[in-house]
Amino acid sequence: xxxxxxxxxxxxxxxxxxxxxxxxxxxxxxxxxxxxxxxxxxxxxxxxxxxxxxxxxxxxxxxxxxxxxxxxxxxxxxxxxxxxxxxxxxxxxxxxxxxxxxxxxxxxxxxxxxxxxxxxxxxxxxxxxxxxxxxxxxxxxxxxxxxxxxxxxxxxxxxxxxxxxxxxxxxxxxxxxxxxxxxxxxxxxxxxxxxxxxxxxxxxxxxxxxxxxxxxxxxxxxxxxxxxxxxxxxxxxxxxxxxxxxxxxxxxxxxxxxxxxxxxxxxxxxxxxxxxxxxxxxxxxxxxxxxxxxxxxxxxxxxxxxxxxxxxxxxxxxxxxxxxxxxxxxxxxxxxxxxxxxxxxxxxxxxxxxxxxxxxxxxxxxxxxxxxxxxxxxxxxxxxxxxxxxxxxxxxxxxxxxxxxx
Numbered sequence: 001x002x003x004x005x006x007x008x009x010x011x012x013x014x015x016x017x018x019x020x021x022x023x024x025x026x027x028x029x030x031x032x033x034x035x036x037x038x039x040x041x042x043x044x045x046x047x048x049x050x051x052x053x054x055x056x057x058x059x060x061x062x063x064x065x066x067x068x069x070x071x072x073x074x075x076x077x078x079x080x081x082x083x084x085x086x087x088x089x090x091x092x093x094x095x096x097x098x099x100x101x102x103x104x105x106x107x108x109x110x111x112x113x114x115x116x117x118x119x120x121x122x123x124x125x126x127x128x129x130x131x132x133x134x135x136x137x138x139x140x141x142x143x144x145x146x147x148x149x150x151x152x153x154x155x156x157x158x159x160x161x162x163x164x165x166x167x168x169x170x171x172x173x174x175x176x177x178x179x180x181x182x183x184x185x186x187x188x189x190x191x192x193x194x195x196x197x198x199x200x201x202x203x204x205x206x207x208x209x210x211x212x213x214x215x216x217x218x219x220x221x222x223x224x225x226x227x228x229x230x231x232x233x234x235x236x237x238x239x240x241x242x243x244x245x246x247x248x249x250x251x252x253x254x255x256x257x258x259x260x261x262x263x264x265x266x267x268x269x270x271x272x273x274x275x276x277x278x279x280x281x282x283x284x285x286x287x288x289x290x291x292x293x294x295x296x297x298x299x300x301x302x303x304x305x306x307x308x309x310x311x312x313x314x315x316x317x318x319x320x321x322x323x324x325x326x327x328x329x330x331x332x333x334x335x336x337x338x339x340x341x342x343x344x345x346x347x348x349x350x351x352x353x354x355x356x357x358x359x360x361x362x363x364x365x366x367x368x369x370x371x372x373x374x375x376x377x378x379x380x381x382x383x384x385x386x387x388x389x390x391x392x393x394x395x396x397x398x399x400x401x402x403x404x405x406x
Contacts, residue, residue, distance in 0.1 A: 028067040035061045035071055035100045039400060043108035043116055047133055050184055051109060054389070054396060057403040061101045063094065065115075074100055091115065098123060105399050109133040114143050117153035117173055127399050130175075131159040131183060131392070135304045138330030141168070148172040159183075159392060161307075163381040164337040180392045181384040185308040188289040189387060198247040200238060200359075201295030203288075203303045204254050205231075206265040221326055228272075230301050230322045230350070235272050237352045238299060241359060242276075249277040250295060252305075255285050292316075297362045302331060310345070311385040315362045315370055321350040334382055344373050 040060035042051055048062055064070075078084050078096035094115065098106070107129045108116050119128050147153055148171075155175040160166040166177050180186070209223040242249040251269050266279055282288040285305075292298045292309045298316040300306025302323075309316045323331040333339050333346040341347070344361055347354045365373070374380075386392070397403075 028070050030070050030072050032072050034073040035063075035097060037061075037100075037102050039104045041098065041101050041103040041106045043106050043119075044110045044113065047109040050133075051107065051131075053187070054183075054393065055107070058400060061103070063097050063101075065090075065094075071097060071100075091118070094119075095122060098126075105129060105396075107131065111158070111169075112136065112140050112144060114147040114153070117144070117147070117155055120154040120156065121152075127156045128154075129157050129159070129395070129399070130155050131180070132161050132165065133182070133184075135161070135302070135307060136165055136168075137328065137335055139328070141172070144169075144172045157395060159395070161383045164334065168336045178391055178395060179384050180389065180395075181311060181386045182304065182308055183389050183392050184285055185289065185311060185383075186386045186389045186392075188286065188293070188308075188312060197296055198245075199250055199295045199297075200242055200247055201250045201252050201292055201298045202235065202238060203252050203292070203298060203300040203305050204265065204269070205301060205303050206254050206268055208264055226322065226326060229325055230319075232272055233321060233325075233350045233352075234299065234301060234319055234355070235269075237355050239273055239276060241356065245363075249273075250291075251277055251279050252288060252291055252295075252298075253279060253281045255282050255288055297359065299359075302333075307383045310374065310379060311383045313371070313385075315365075316345065317355070317358045317362060318346040319350075319355065320346065320348045323348050324350060337381065339377075343377060 036059070038059055038061040040055050040058045042048055042055070042060050042062045044065045045062050045068060046066070052060070074096040075093060077100070078089070078092040081092050081096070084092040098119075103126060105127045106116075106119060106123075109131050110116065111130050111132045116128065116130065119126065144153065153173045155173055157176045157178065158166075158169060158173065159178055159180040160169065161182055162179055166179060170177065205227065207223075207227060209227075238249055241247070251273075253265055266281075269277070269279060280291055282291060288305055289308065289312075292305065292314060293312070296315065298306060298309045298314055300309075300316060300318055302318070302320045306316050306318050310318070318333055320331060320333040323329060323333075330336070332341075332348045333343075339346070341349050342351075342354050342358075345358055347358060362370075
């Protein structure tokens with residue numbers, strides 16, 4: 001009986017591996033040209049456009065890891081390796097791609113991908129650089145925690161939004177670190193802008209619900225509870241507040257709204273708000289930043305865009321109420337540091353009375369009072385601001401030397 005059970009388990013494992021091979025390597029589109037040799041390899045094509053603003057002079061090669069494209073020559077090289085079938089097929093493919101490109105630097109904006117932190121063990125000659133691209137909570141670091149418990153994770157250098165999250169990553173990854181802020185945000189100049197007076201800009205985090213109607217955030221939540229309930233609480237207050245104080249309410253749509261041909265996001269807010277507000281669909285994330293600069297006060301529910309606005313000196317109300325609604329303590333404002341449940345410009349508590357106090361302060365405070373408030377509460381430890389990305393550019397120069405155009 002045990003023999004049959006072992007045989008059945010072996011067959012199940014083999015079928016799972018064949019299915020995995022099909023999904024990862026057979027189903028996606030193919031390219032039959034070997035990757036170019038380059039001094040720079042971008043690990044994971046997500047946010048590639050942002051990295052190319054800095055790396056284009058080195059004509060980097062890109063390693064696609066989300067089934068966008070499979071490089072057949074690299075796949076064949078990986079399949080000839082015994083480890084491809086005995087171990088992790090994707091890791092073998094990654095290693096084959098790296099050997100083809102022969103880079104000096106491998107860089108990624110996906111700061112919670114465990115696979116990246118194992119590259120230095122197998123390719124010790126290469127420099128590996130991680131750039132944090134968004135605010136993180138404990139759930140997004142769970143994969144790193146599990147991997148760190150089973151072996152050392154390494155990188156040459158990690159670039160962080162601020163000191164608070166840097167301290168958390170240092171517990172998990174062996175690396176040099178620098179604080180650069182958000183490199184996209186640093187591209188937006190901190191100038192004296194003329195905000196549209198009496199305008200409240202609400203930052204949308206809309207995500208179209210999948211067929212299951214759920215979202216996985218360490219626990220499985222109904223889409224309505226995770227997105228719609230916090231939005232409803234904040235927007236109900238904002239609509240009433242804007243009407244009572246004679247102010248304009250503007251919904252700043254997700255930058256992906258332009259890829260929403262059915263206008264689902266716009267319909268979602270129309271259902272929640274009815275009328276009496278404006279809707280702005282940005283062309284890209286930099287367009288979103290420019291529009292937040294044009295609002296007198298920005299309101300955000302745990303969005304990185306809200307933090308970016310504050311880092312540039314804008315006034316913003318940061319309502320991290322999802323942490324209480326969904327019982328996610330690591331989604332509180334300022335995590336992993338300990339902040340009070342509410343303060344001059346933030347709240348973890350879904351309380352309209354607190355919202356009103358915060359909004360009144362943001363509209364009434366002088367510029368010097370606002371700057372002093374940020375200083376007193378050490379906002380720079382959450383997200384720094386480095387106009388022009390001088391620190392990140394210096395890191396690239398230290399690794400690669402002057403750009404080829406210099």
